[in-house]
Amino acid sequence: MILMKDIIREGHPTLRQVAKEVALPLSEEDRKIAESLMEYVLNSQNDELAEKYDLRPGIGLAAPQINVSKRIFAIYIEGEDEPELDIIAINPKIVSHSVEQTFLGSGEGCLSVDRPVEGYVPRYARITIEAYDLDGKKFKKRLRGLPAIAFQHELDHLNGIMFFDHIDEKNPLKANEFAQPLE
Numbered sequence: 001m002i003l004m005k006d007i008i009r010e011g012h013p014t015l016r017q018v019a020k021e022v023a024l025p026l027s028e029e030d031r032k033i034a035e036s037l038m039e040y041v042l043n044s045q046n047d048e049l050a051e052k053y054d055l056r057p058g059i060g061l062a063a064p065q066i067n068v069s070k071r072i073f074a075i076y077i078e079g080e081d082e083p084e085l086d087i088i089a090i091n092p093k094i095v096s097h098s099v100e101q102t103f104l105g106s107g108e109g110c111l112s113v114d115r116p117v118e119g120y121v122p123r124y125a126r127i128t129i130e131a132y133d134l135d136g137k138k139f140k141k142r143l144r145g146l147p148a149i150a151f152q153h154e155l156d157h158l159n160g161i162m163f164f165d166h167i168d169e170k171n172p173l174k175a176n177e178f179a180q181p182l183e
């Protein structure tokens, strides 16, 4: 299982690389990598396991964060009755997006960043994405809200981008005129 010691931190060059597309159908190795990312995310949201193994909670995790420069990430966002988003995404891409932007009023955090970084991270408010699942089957989703924000945070990791790259240096708590805060 992935532990915090396996997660690379800012300054590690892999976090700034553009990750490579993954061959389909997935090799056994790549399937295990994908499953381990989701396993971490789920474990980190389980109070008992998170405490037992000292895991920082996360709603997503991308392969580059465990020093694997491949286009794979997992996202799990709990919902009322069913998860808001529960995906393992292979070779993901945004195929279209709204002009309108959004951001989390509380900003974003990252397991690869061991410091709080204040500021609004502008994201597309609504996105249409395409990716492949563990079985190599292509899927398409329209996302909004936190799922859309999380998808963009993880996709950034595959392109060597960190969330703080998007924060306006001069005025971190400025929201541009197209952006509406998420709740």
Ligand SMILES: O=CN(O)CCNC(=O)c1cccc(Cl)c1Cl
Residues within 6 Å of the ligand: 057, 058, 059, 060, 061, 062, 104, 107, 108, 109, 110, 111, 112, 149, 150, 153, 154, 157
């Ligand atoms: O790349 C994934 N992580 O670094 C996991 C830790 N960060 C979070 O769970 C997190 C927190 C706030 C906003 C977003 Cl969008 C995300 Cl993703």
Ligand code: NI
Residues within 6 Å of the ligand: 109, 110, 111, 112, 153, 157
């Ligand atoms: Ni992150």
